[in-house]
Amino acid sequence: MVDEIAGIYACYYSSTEGYGAAIFLAFQGKLTGVDPNGVLLDGFYGKAGGCYRLKVLVDAPAGTQLVQGGEAGPKGQKYEVEVPFKESLTEQPFFEVDTPLGPLNVRFQKLRDLDDGD
Amino acid sequence: MTETDAQIIAAFAAVCAAVATGFAAWTAYFGPIRAARLAEDLRTVTEVRTNRERAKLNILGSLMTHRRSFWLPEPVSAFNLIDLVYNDNQEVRAAWAEMYLSVTTKSIPQHVQEEKLRRLLSAMSKDLKLADDLRTDDFGRIYHPDAMFEEQLVQAYQRKAALEAFTRKDTPPGTDSSSSEEVSDVFPPKPKRRDA
Numbered sequence: 001m002v003d004e005i006a007g008i009y010a011c012y013y014s015s016t017e018g019y020g021a022a023i024f025l026a027f028q029g030k031l032t033g034v035d036p037n038g039v040l041l042d043g044f045y046g047k048a049g050g051c052y053r054l055k056v057l058v059d060a061p062a063g064t065q066l067v068q069g070g071e072a073g074p075k076g077q078k079y080e081v082e083v084p085f086k087e088s089l090t091e092q093p094f095f096e097v098d099t100p101l102g103p104l105n106v107r108f109q110k111l112r113d114l115d116d117g118d
Numbered sequence: 119m120t121e122t123d124a125q126i127i128a129a130f131a132a133v134c135a136a137v138a139t140g141f142a143a144w145t146a147y148f149g150p151i152r153a154a155r156l157a158e159d160l161r162t163v164t165e166v167r168t169n170r171e172r173a174k175l176n177i178l179g180s181l182m183t184h185r186r187s188f189w190l191p192e193p194v195s196a197f198n199l200i201d202l203v204y205n206d207n208q209e210v211r212a213a214w215a216e217m218y219l220s221v222t223t224k225s226i227p228q229h230v231q232e233e234k235l236r237r238l239l240s241a242m243s244k245d246l247k248l249a250d251d252l253r254t255d256d257f258g259r260i261y262h263p264d265a266m267f268e269e270q271l272v273q274a275y276q277r278k279a280a281l282e283a284f285t286r287k288d289t290p291p292g293t294d295s296s297s298s299e300e301v302s303d304v305f306p307p308k309p310k311r312r313d314a
Binding site for chain 2 (some may be wrong): 007012013014016019021077093094096102104105106107
């Protein structure tokens with residue numbers, strides 16, 4: 001089965017306080033990535049009920065500057081985000097994502113497709 | 119008069135003398151203290167009045183000096199002290215309230231703001247008994263040489279350029295700061311703030 005979502009992505013996100021970007025790999029239902037501040041992205045994606053759902057655990061190390069503003073505490077900061085989409089992560093200009101620390105607008109850019117046989 | 123009567127009278131006189139002596143001693147002790155306290159009170163009242171007059175004069179002097187440059191720190195401080203220092207003069211405080219309203223309301227023309235300012239200066243001058251005979255038009259006579267105006271213009275442009283430079287630092291690279299609200303080439307627009 002062709003995994004249309006698989007690929008290497010860049011995501012650009014904006015909060016009310018600033019901007020950020022990250023790189024991640026989506027492959028075989030799993031997602032792994034990191035941003036320049038060392039914030040880890042770990043999650044999975046899958047299709048259910050006719051649409052996809054991307055679920056990511058965001059793990060910011062202690063003292064990291066958060067894009068929503070402020071710093072991750074002495075024990076770091078972890079939270080989950082969900083991004084539902086119909087066919088691809090690039091189907092709309094950006095997704096509105098609600099996080100416990102504030103809203104984010106996230107834009108995905110597919111850098112390389114992993115299913116093209118190259 | 120018997121000898122007993124004489125003794126009683128003598129005793130009474132002695133008691134009166136003792137009371138008078140005690141009163142004299144009390145007066146001699148407490149009199150200077152009370153006089154000193156009274157003098158101190160009078161001095162304090164005079165000093166407070168003098169300080170208040172001096173503060174009022176400083177405020178008036180600052181505003182008169184900077185009638186063409188109200189955005190400077192010195193006249194701004196002077197404006198913010200009017201209600202405190204002139205709290206005993208309702209005319210001044212009313213004039214200040216009118217002027218404050220005129221400069222904080224966008225639709226008020228500049229000549230109206232200047233008129234409010236002249237009325238405020240006139241009220242402050244009358245309070246200090248400095249200019250009972252001056253008219254409000256007299257407060258509009260300002261010596262402001264071209265060199266000073268050009269200096270202020272340069273400072274205004276420098277301030278504007280610095281502000282634009284700081285604003286530009288807050289936008290992501292590759293984004294036009296003048297269109298920070300539009301979708302940039304790379305970053306999505308900022309989300310709306312949540313209500314508190």
